[in-house]
Amino acid sequence: MHGSTLDRQVLLNIYENTMKKHTRRKFLTNTVPVTLGTTIGFSHVSTLGNSAPTSFEKKMKIVVVGAHPDDPETMCGGVMALYSNSGHEVVSAYLTRGEAGIEGKSYEESAKIRTAEALTACDILKVRPEFLGQIDGNCEITSERYSQIIIFFKNEDPDIILTHWPIDTHRDHRICSVLVYDAWLMLERKPALYYCEAMSGMQSQHFIPTDYIDITSVIEQKHKACFTHVSQKIEETYQYHHGKMEAFRGMEFGCNFAEAFARHVNSAGIYLQ
Numbered sequence: 578m579h580g581s582t583l584d585r586q587v588l589l590n591i592y593e594n595t596m597k598k599h600t601r602r603k604f605l606t607n608t609v610p611v612t613l614g615t616t617i618g619f620s621h622v623s624t625l626g627n628s629a630p631t632s633f634e635k636k637m638k639i640v641v642v643g644a645h646p647d648d649p650e651t652m653c654g655g656v657m658a659l660y661s662n663s664g665h666e667v668v669s670a671y672l673t674r675g676e677a678g679i680e681g682k683s684y685e686e687s688a689k690i691r692t693a694e695a696l697t698a699c700d701i702l703k704v705r706p707e708f709l710g711q712i713d714g715n716c717e718i719t720s721e722r723y724s725q726i727i728i729f730f731k732n733e734d735p736d737i738i739l740t741h742w743p744i745d746t747h748r749d750h751r752i753c754s755v756l757v758y759d760a761w762l763m764l765e766r767k768p769a770l771y772y773c774e775a776m777s778g779m780q781s782q783h784f785i786p787t788d789y790i791d792i793t794s795v796i797e798q799k800h801k802a803c804f805t806h807v808s809q810k811i812e813e814t815y816q817y818h819h820g821k822m823e824a825f826r827g828m829e830f831g832c833n834f835a836e837a838f839a840r841h842v843n844s845a846g847i848y849l850q
């Protein structure tokens with residue numbers, strides 16, 4: 578069923594009003610020291626029963642792997658900002674450079690533009706970019722690709738991995754999820770593995786969160802990073818999907834804006850917070 582114009586306008590108004598209310602506040606962005614993680618807590622440890630608080634004091638490495646430039650930022654840019662602002666090491670890895678993502682441009686031109694956008698987004702989030710050499714729209718699962726991503730994770734040795742939820746309408750997202758899952762299975766020191774949602778309902782499907790993180794304090798930083806993807810017109814369309822998701826997850830969790838995750842049950846005893 579399609580929503581009516583009226584429904585869309587009502588949702589848009591709700592979202593804009595929430596944003597207005599929120600932008601009057603001074604955000605905590607950049608002011609949260611590492612040791613405050615568990616005391617002020619961002620109110621973010623969340624859980625439907627299988628999480629426990631973990632100290633934010635130990636420096637951790639978080640690696641996010643998305644299929645395209647803009648996937649890590651839109652899926653979990655809030656969590657990336659919370660961790661990097663607090664002194665943790667965060668890596669934003671892109672399976673492709675978005676080669677097929679700009680109509681009328683060659684793969685080479687698109688890759689150049691979208692790589693530059695990703696680099697700016699990573700600067701804003703204070704995370705390290707990595708590009709894993711696959712081609713947008715043509716991602717593949719082969720024994721070589723499996724080996725490549727296992728080596729990537731062995732070198733990075735992360736404490737927490739975030740990637741695409743596997744049931745997704747975009748082939749590249751599914752492939753990314755499967756490659757990361759396979760690498761995670763192969764790691765001796767097993768990090769915590771969390772799946773993220775990408776435009777739930779439109780792309781991710783049947784996503785059931787186990788954990789929520791309150792990203793209200795870094796919402797402006799996340800949006801700024803997402804909106805650097807000008808070639809994807811993210812700023813113009815954000816309110817229709819990513820914006821709805823973070824507001825809806827916020828409603829579920831009891832805050833203004835939240836990101837939701839599905840934690841793999843065999844994850845190590847480190848928890849997103």
Ligand SMILES: [Zn+2]
Binds near residue numbers: 648747
């Ligand atoms: Zn994508």
